[in-house]
Amino acid sequence: AQSVTQLGSHVSVSEGALVLLRCNYSSSVPPYLFWYVQYPNQGLQLLLKYTSAATLVKGINGFEAEFKKSETSFHLTKPSAHMRDAAEYFCAVRTQTGNQFYFGTGTSLTVIP
């Protein structure tokens, strides 16, 4: 069965520092992987997705993620945090057949001025 684990429910970084949000999946077949961001009182916005093309995926707002099959990971990074990056981030996995779609429990990112 598919599952996705986000390590760290809360992450704090200083403004300008590197952002690293961790996501690991469990699957015998590489699935499709997604990162979403949710701002307070809003729905989810897709940051980026991996669909078996390039392993380094660039998304919006300066975020990127690298798919590492050997580590079954899809960590989200951003070189320099901005105050506006403070939000909840969700990693999600979907089987290539699409009939199973799971979200991680989310990581709340705080950016300290």
Add this chain to the structure above:
Amino acid sequence: KAGVTQTPRYLIKTRGQQVTLSCSPISGHRSVSWYQQTPGQGLQFLFEYFSETQRNKGNFPGRFSGRQFSNSRSEMNVSTLELGDSALYLCASSLALWTSGSSYEQYFGPGTRLTVT
């Protein structure tokens, strides 16, 4: 192009009542999926509708149902509300059937926050 809209945005109901939530997808999108978000369970897939037919369903009781109209608008109904149904209900639309493995993106609405007292 207008995004996904959900109405109402906030709703307060009493235990035992029923509720209907509405979702209007992005113009041209034929797939609408529903999700429940709670602090305890996180985000969970409820079901997906495509061309007025339910195509896939998550692990929720039969009290949760939905339908889709010919214009792709969708409604979700929860009967006999329980306190545990308090949640943010999100809908998302996509051009193609999301649970078929489509590479099209899903676009989420702002959600309806349901509080059951």
